[in-house]
Amino acid sequence: METLLEPLQYAFFQKGLFVASLSGALLGFIGVFIVLRGMSYIGHGLSHSIFGGFAAAQLFASSFYILGAGIWGIASALAITAVTKRSRLGADAAIGVITTASFALGVALFAKFGTSGPSFENALFGSILGISSEQIIGLIAVTILTAAFVFLRYRALLFSTFDPDVAAVSGVNVSRIEAMLMIVLSLSILATLTVIGVTLVAAMLVIPAVIARMLTDSFSRMLTYSTIIGTFCGLVGMYLSYYAGVPSGTMIVLVGAALFLLVLSITGARGLRRSAGLDSHTDASALAPLSR
């Protein structure tokens, strides 16, 4: 017990523990919609795209780089949706082009001009110790916004995730819900980027939701389980990060991966059957027109 309490005497660890747990909870919560829509690749792409936004925004307005990166991320998400819907380009291709180009631009800008905000490595792998009070307030605000969005638009979100064509006919503005989900996703990635890092944030969008899907056949329980699992990964990952002396994001993701293996070994074939079909990169039914 003393071993567990020992790091809590440090203010930086208390802050880190809170931020890591909240980040895990947020990504686990919103990740349910991303995973069930088969949009895991969008999460991966957006985190890289926002990295480009970080670099570009610092060049023009170093004090507002978070805002700039957020706008960049949201614009990328909406661009992916628009390009996919209005052209024959598949969503995978659109994500591949838009987000990797944005990431490459970010790397080029960092290399050429350096940075006045978070360092290159911090942005890539996360640095929970470097998080500011403003960023913590931003994380809390995004968490509240995300929870309110899901709560107040629950039926529309569920309907458009399961069956977007019928949802559209039944009075759900599917395009608007998708755009709002993309905005909330972008903000969630942005708020957790400095905690977990560009390269690992997509994993935390996916792992808790997939574990939760293996444990239950109920959507509402999946939301609850995924949030709890995300929180658990953040909490335990932060502790292990302290003792092992490795970046927090890395340990959070490794705890998630270990939990995945544990649940897989317990649930076996039933868990695999439940999680079948979650592996498509894009939500073809939502993005592509109906067949003729």
Next chain:
Amino acid sequence: MTGTGVGPELITLENVVAGYTHHPVLTDVNFHVHEDQFTGIVGPSGAGKTTLLRLLLGTLKPMSGKISASKDLRLAYVPQLETVSWNFPITVEECVLMSRKSANQLPWASKSEKINVGNVLERLSIGELAKRHIRELSGGQQQRMFLARALLRQPQVMLLDEPTSGVDVATRHDVLHLLADLHEEGIAIVLTTHDLNGIAAHLPHLVCVNQRIVAAGTPAEVMNPDVLEQTFGARMEVLEHLGMRIVIDESPTGSPMRNAG
């Protein structure tokens, strides 16, 4: 069974041209949905059946022409079974509840909404399946669940995309009788099908589509070799058995082959 459409008009398509990314799939479409309609849209793959359905649903805007619908029209859509993931984590009750009409967006349904769902499920003889996961349903039960979801909206018009695609013969009969019952209760029904013998021949009214409306009328009027050749691009023979039309493909050698549909 009536259904050729003599009641008041609910949806009207006038000189409509429609398609995707500037390529017209349908041209010069004039189509009316009446209150007592029971129509099957038939045609080969790529003929524009689903495009016509999407125009009626209002989810596809025409490139030119005019679409009008009666005020406050209540539409319901039943998609093909394979368009959704049956592994999605919801029960039958939760799936049907999605289409509840109220502005209630919150995670939980009201008591009256749950009672309404229970009544609709009972009406379709799947009341005992309410708490089951949707993956556990047979093809016929899945189709009944989709019909229940559509009925919860108390529609005036129900539009169905290939409602018997991929189901066995018994389920096909089952679905056809259910639709006939719903039509008798006053719901206008428009469905797409490529199944000429199993579905189309049993309907009171058919519209043959192939990039345009080739013909419209009762099966006796449109199920003839000339119209079918214009629609499907292949010569077919038509037999009559107990007042029903039966379509037979002509083989390349000239001898007839029973139509697979």
